[in-house]
Every structure is written in C-alpha cells, then in structure tokens.
Amino acid sequence: MKTIKFGLVLLAFAVFAIACGQATVTNNAPAALPKDAPKASPSVAPSVAAVIDGKELYTVNCMTCHKDSGKGGKITVEGRAMNPDDITTAKMKAKPDEKFYGYIADGFPDDGMPAFKDKLKKEEIEAIIKHIRTLQGS
Numbered sequence: 001m002k003t004i005k006f007g008l009v010l011l012a013f014a015v016f017a018i019a020c021g022q023a024t025v026t027n028n029a030p031a032a033l034p035k036d037a038p039k040a041s042p043s044v045a046p047s048v049a050a051v052i053d054g055k056e057l058y059t060v061n062c063m064t065c066h067k068d069s070g071k072g073g074k075i076t077v078e079g080r081a082m083n084p085d086d087i088t089t090a091k092m093k094a095k096p097d098e099k100f101y102g103y104i105a106d107g108f109p110d111d112g113m114p115a116f117k118d119k120l121k122k123e124e125i126e127a128i129i130k131h132i133r134t135l136q137g138s
C-alpha cells in the first residue's frame with residue numbers, strides 16, 4: 001500500500017512538472033513561435049493569425065515595386081530607377097521561408113528595397129511570405 005501511495009505522489013509531481021513546463025512554453029510562445037502558438041495557447045493565437053491578412057499587407061507594402069503578380073520589373077519610385085526581382089520564379093520558389101524572411105526584414109537598401117523589420121511584425125512578415133507562396137503557385 002505504501003508503495004502505491006508513493007507512486008501516486010510521484011505521478012502527481014510528474015503531472016505538475018509537465019503542466020508547469022507547458023505553462024512556461026505558453027508564456028513565451030505567442031511572439032516567438034507563432035507556428036506552435038495555436039497548440040500552446042488556443043485562445044489567443046488563432047484569432048491573431050486570422051486578423052493578419054498577408055495579401056493586404058503585400059498590397060500595401062510590396063506591390064508598388066513587385067507588382068500584384070510578384071513579377072516585378074523596371075520601375076521608378078520616388079525618382080529612383082530600380083529593377084525589383086521577379087519573386088515568383090522557380091528559383092525563388094525553391095528558397096526556404098527563412099531566406100525570404102531575411103530579404104524582407106533587411107531589404108536591399110543599396111538597390112532600393114527598404115528594410116521592413118522595424119515596420120512589420122514577425123507575424124506580418126510571415127503572412128506576407130505565405131501570400132508570396134500563393135503567387136508562386138504553391
């Protein structure tokens with residue numbers, strides 16, 4: 001009997017420890033790991049994700065230069081001639097999301113593309129990447 005009781009106490013501790021572990025993850029997750037967020041905090045993350053419209057964000061932030069199709073092409077923006085890339089090519093399609101994230105966050109200031117890391121939230125950049133994937137036909 002004593003052994004069973006001890007076992008139960010251990011079990012209770014284990015459950016408690018696991019619960020605490022999850023609570024810690026939940027506290028850190030929404031900003032840092034939106035992909036995991038729905039699992040960790042079901043009440044908050046999905047509604048936030050639903051509000052962010054990647055297409056709209058693309059239209060507002062990227063379309064002037066990359067066109068609504070993503071094909072880009074020579075343009076002059078605020079008196080500056082530039083040649084935004086076609087971001088729908090097979091080569092671009094093959095690049096991982098992290099690459100796109102870097103391009104968008106840091107921009108190409110020397111070539112005319114602004115950095116967006118201070119303008120857009122992580123979730124917003126990720127939503128834009130999702131929209132670019134649809135432009136790439138995936």
Ligand code: HEC
Pocket residue numbers: 058061062063064065066077082083084085086087100103104108111112113114116128
């Ligand atoms: C003011 C014009 C401008 C805006 C706005 C702009 N870009 Fe760009 N973008 C460029 C130019 C110009 C280049 C080419 C840079 C180079 O040749 O080095 C570029 C390059 C890129 C590339 C890299 C393509 C490659 O071949 O490596 C990606 C991806 C990209 N832009 C995505 C975006 C996204 C997404 C947005 C909106 C959040 C955006 N851009 C907004 C002008 C712009």
